[in-house]
Amino acid sequence: MSRIVRFHELGGPEVLRIEEVEVPPPGPGEIAVEIKAFGLNRAESMFRSGPYVEAPEFPARLGYEGAGVVTAVGAGVADFAPGDAVSVIPPLSITRWGSYGEVATFPAEVAVKHPASLTWVESAGIWMQYVTAYGALIEIAKLARGDFVLITAASSSVGLAAIQIARAVGAIPIATTRTSAKKAALLDAGAAHVVVTREEDLAARVAAITEGTGARIAFDPVAGPMLEQVAGAMAQNGIVIEYGALSPDPTSLPLFPLFTKNLTLHGYQYKDVVRDRKQLDRAKRFILDGLASGVLKPIIDKVFSFEQIVEAHHYLESNQQFGKIVVTV
Template identity: 75%
Template sequence: MARIVRFHAKGGPDVLKLEEIEAPPPGAGEVAVALKAIGVNRAESMFRGGPYVEDPVFPARLGYEGAGLVTATGPGVTGFAPGDAVSLIPPLSITRWGSYGDTANFPADFLVKHPKNLSWVEAAAIWMQYVTAYGALVEIAKLAKGEFALITAASSSVGLAAIQVANAIGATPIAVTRTNAKKAALLDAGAAHVIASQEEDLPQRVQAVTAGKGARVAFDPVAGPALEQLAAGMAEGGIIIEYGALSPEPTPLPLFPLLVKNLSIRGYQYKEVVRNAASRERATRFILDGLAAGTLKPIIDRTFPLEQIVEAHRYLESNQQFGKIVVTV
């Protein structure tokens, strides 16, 4: 029997239940993995509580990331064998291939033999954050050396990954956070500048640090009324990439900055990168190269055992973390 985290109705962290169920064998194109660690993501709490871009099918599994050992392979799978250490690039369905548990089946195309120098905790913490940041900044925005990138929710795992990706390219990351409480940590993590959006005038600060040019790229999971402030800090012809909806408030269109600066506002999901084999391969190579070179290194905030999955989600939603939350199995 496998220990699997499931939920039977939408709600807060308490709806998550660790249940014993019979684990099915891997299907065609799938690999069975005995999990050692699981990355925890904000998207999973939104899927659990709603609204989210995918609806759960009850009883629902959840979880986008994991790392562990291959135990079996399904029909048609080549390149993997029992005993291989692998980690999971987030697949296209959170409920179809949920990773919360001690074992799971995953599509072979989304598994990677990660670098041997990574711990299980680190291996479970790399793919969602770096694929998301890479896809937005490199594949879509074409961020280049010498350009400025505004990165909001900068202390999240994806925000910190975006800082590292921008630095790896030679761009200048400007971290945006609500208060100055995490300023020193963000500077230590590679941010060139930090703006506390609740304590400073964001557009004025952006203009100051960019010598009046503004930022060509903004990477934002918050939206809401703050979108107008982001737009005011953008450069002519800039692009704002929205990859989340953390703000509970409506998101008004910043029409005049949009018109005056010829801005683009672009919705984005990591799935744009991983559903296409060529872009998924480019992302994988960029990330593996960055991990090997040391330009990319996951920042782990805290770990929880699988038995404390409810507490892990409560901590996630407290917004206290700086970096990645990982569950160990």
């Protein structure tokens, strides 16, 4: 029996329970991992509370990513053996696989032997943020040197990963934040410019930064009324990549900016990368090279113990964090 976080109904953080559960051995193509730490993601909060792109099957497990030691391998697994230290790229289904627990099984194809220089806490929270940002910016938008890229909700772990990836290829990241409280930290994290959206007009400020051209790429998890502002800050023939729905308000299509600027509005999930083996291999190489060189370095905001999982989810939903929230087991 192992301690596993599960929930039996949709709701707030209080629905999360630590329960003793018999975890089945890894099936064909899977590995079992003794979890040392796991990162938290807003997608997990949405899965727990609803609505989300995937519906839970109760009692439901939770968790997209983690790091630990391989304890067993299923049939057909050749690249891993018991004792290997691994971290996990989020698999395709949070319902089928969940990392919140002492033990978890995962498809071997999403496990990675991460750089030994990373701690368990760092390695537990690297893949969701970097794979998400890589797939959008590099694979879809073809981000290149000199490009202006607008990154909203930039103090999130994915936003910070996007800033680092932009810097890695010589692009110019423009970060947004609602208040000035995180402005200095975003500049220290590599943002070339920071726009405080409650104090500044986004389109006007981006126009000033780009000398009137606007941003070629926008990377946005907020949607809602924010989408109209983002569209107004875009360059001719720009691309807006939507990868979330954090705003509780309805999202209206910004028709006139789309028409007049010939914009592309592209919906996106990290799963686009995981489904494509060649893309996934390219993502692994890019991210591992960046981690090894230090160009990419996860920013950890706060660490909670396993027993503090409810408190950790409350903190996740507070929007206070700057970077990744990690839970140790």
